[in-house]
Amino acid sequence: MSSVNDTKFNSVVFLLTGIPGQEDIHFWISIPFCLMYVISIVGNSIILFIIKTDPTLHEPMYIFLSMLAVTDLGLSISTIPTTLGIFLFNSREISLDACFLFFIHSLSYIESSVLLLMAIDRFVAISNPLRYASILTPPRIARMGLFFVLRSVALNIPLPFLLKRFRYCRANVLSHSYCLHQEVMKMACSDITVNSIYGLSIKVLMVGLDSLLIFLSYVMILKTVLSVASRAESLRALNTCVSHLCAVLLFYTPEIGLSVIHRFGNSSSHFLQILLGYVYLLVPPLMNPIVYSVKSKHLRARIIRMFIKSRVNLSPDSNAARGLVG
Template structure:
């Protein structure tokens, strides 16, 4: 049996199968996937465009929304172009370098996404619990530094993944039953011991999500304590309403991600089609819904988006003198 590893110069390419068992339906499956992807790109680029154009939106809260939009674009774009090539053109081959690159960017952006959600929770804590010091605690420069720290953390956590895979022997089977190069999916086709890959992958998942959720829970615990000290019910509602969008984004981000990770590793009795569709929806639905949530729940952003939408959709009125 032929054995090779990822560092071999003559290593053949991998084959991404798409969704095993549903290949005849790939074209039909691609329709909702493409729709979600296009809506995601339009929504997130609209947010970036509006915040970039409007000087009044150059605030920490909206810079964080832009960071979230960038991570949403990154996660969906890391997965969908290759998946659509498989669905539409049956282009299943992917080079070893391409597989490792996709894996690195995919997991890096996912961890960065979690870091942005933590920073957003801290932003809401400062806005509600220390409103008078908000501008001094959270400046645009400080938000940029927090974003850079989140990116460095993500890169350091993810770098060992392609390194571990590069040391794995791969036998004759080069078929990956997935639409993209997810770390554990690639590790499973190795004919070597992948114990380290499994342990490190789970360690990242629980360490990142566990620590981030702990910080978010701490922020909201302090927020709730501060809100309960306010006597006015109207003030209660106003304070908590500022957190609604962030809570909704967390609910559509963390539970599906954890479910996808756990079912892929421990759900041996679950159909592989369910694993793969769930994993793809995790990288499609949150990026599509996040700009909608913030557009609906954030009045200032909603008004600015409406202003630019009206400029595009409504023809300019030409003023001419009556004959």
Template sequence: MLLQGNQSSPNATGSDPAVFFLTAVPGLEALHLWISIPFCSVFTVALLGNCTLLYVIKTEPSLHKHMLYFLTILPVISLVLSTTTMTKILSIFWFNSREISFNACLVQMFFLHSSSIMQSALLLAMAFDRYVAICNPLRYAAILTNSVIAKIRLAALTRAVLLMVPLPFLLRRLPYCQSHVISHCCCQHMAVVKLACADTSFNNVYGIIVTLFIMGLDLMIISLSYVKILRAALRLTSKEEQLKALSTCGSHLCAILVVYTPVVISSTIRRFGCHVTPHVHILLASFYLLFSPMMNPIVYSVKTKQIHDQVLLLFPRKRLLG
């Protein structure tokens, strides 16, 4: 059955529901325990990887550089993004704990979407860092001062909060007089909006505007930055200098692919994959919540030499072989 135990009234009426009910992966309830194994494994890797990355950057003075000041935010965002959602998802898989209070649902939604917005802003800030480092290397220290970096970080946080604060208020004004069952693993904005029995045009338009503003604007500026970076690198006299300049962008480019590729794939399938079953949509959307938190520390540990060397020092060869 979809809802069991004390979850007895998913179709209760009322404009302000006491609880919602998350379906996890509808149609695959019998496989939830098996599905939880890869999710739990990836979640564990994400936790260990991001905590290790934070520890290495915090404890090694040689890593306290401008690019890595931005990088310190990435593990924090990844930890917030993954723990906010995965603890509830795993409780559904393991204990069939599908209930989530209305307020808890709004809190989860706020942290889920604001973390994604901050992640995009961080990638934009790191693109600016690489642009300055390659296109204006002599003015790098003068442009990217500690004060400027602090302001960029504060602006990223402020943008995420300001864009997401309206969501709980917009959703609270809607009546939920029909089903309170959310066909998803977590409280995504549009999944909750679909349950309202009123005109949700403003919510839909607001969601589209925020998505276009974040995805469209950030990706456009990042792309323009890399056009200028590529032009500046190709002006260098030797192949060795060109490769050296471009190699400093490797980890950032990988992070961009890690963050944006699943979003693009999921959005494309949602809009054009008419014959794709709902549980495939939900599995893809849920795995996205873990993919970037898992991959980002791996990418930066492999592609950034300073971090790579410090991580290896945490796991000496003798200890690994012994």
């Protein structure tokens, strides 16, 4: 622990944090964490498998949903080693180079972009349904997806280089089980003005701009829906947006809250930082496949059919019948 308290040495590693004060029960806390990770990975994998194998789901809405599922899988897989390492093996150390990779930032910005694309998809589907398929063609969707992925990666590339300029001589204990740029830069004993301005700029450019465009998309959707004479048709159109609205709230609420607390919060908000950190990490990948499976009638039907088919194939009676036929 002397390395943690020494303020005059150049830190070799950072120490990740589980839930402070609960170290004795970290193993038991790991059980629900493992369960959430398993549900997230299995749920998103099932959605990807069904969309890929069912030609009737090769529509723009489901293509965007598959993009969201891939991003959620990336978020879950990239944080499993550090999070479960802390709770199961008390493995808290992470090297500077590993901490500076910031996969979580790139993936989060990609998810923000995918949610914007899904908002555009809902706007086109409601405002111009007859040209929906001709506007959102697969090549156009691929180009939009590639642009947003490259945008997210390109804007995050400078972060490790900006941080490597510093000498880290302060307490090197992080607040979460993963590394965040806005927290790591505060560990430096140098002027972090450039990092702070750049980090805040890309946050505003990515999350701020995406959320603003999503808001404007829904303003236009409401304007279109309210112009429809039939109330039943209006409700039916708005019902197609419920899943996306849930995904937006699940992602942006902890994302914005965590960023604000880290930049402008004080020591009294430490527990809130930890809580929002785990919500930000675990809840969107966990809930997105559940929400879309519940709200999408076609997707729900395919999932139910897949499980029924699996049960029939695994049942002893069906295996016996196959043996008799053979």
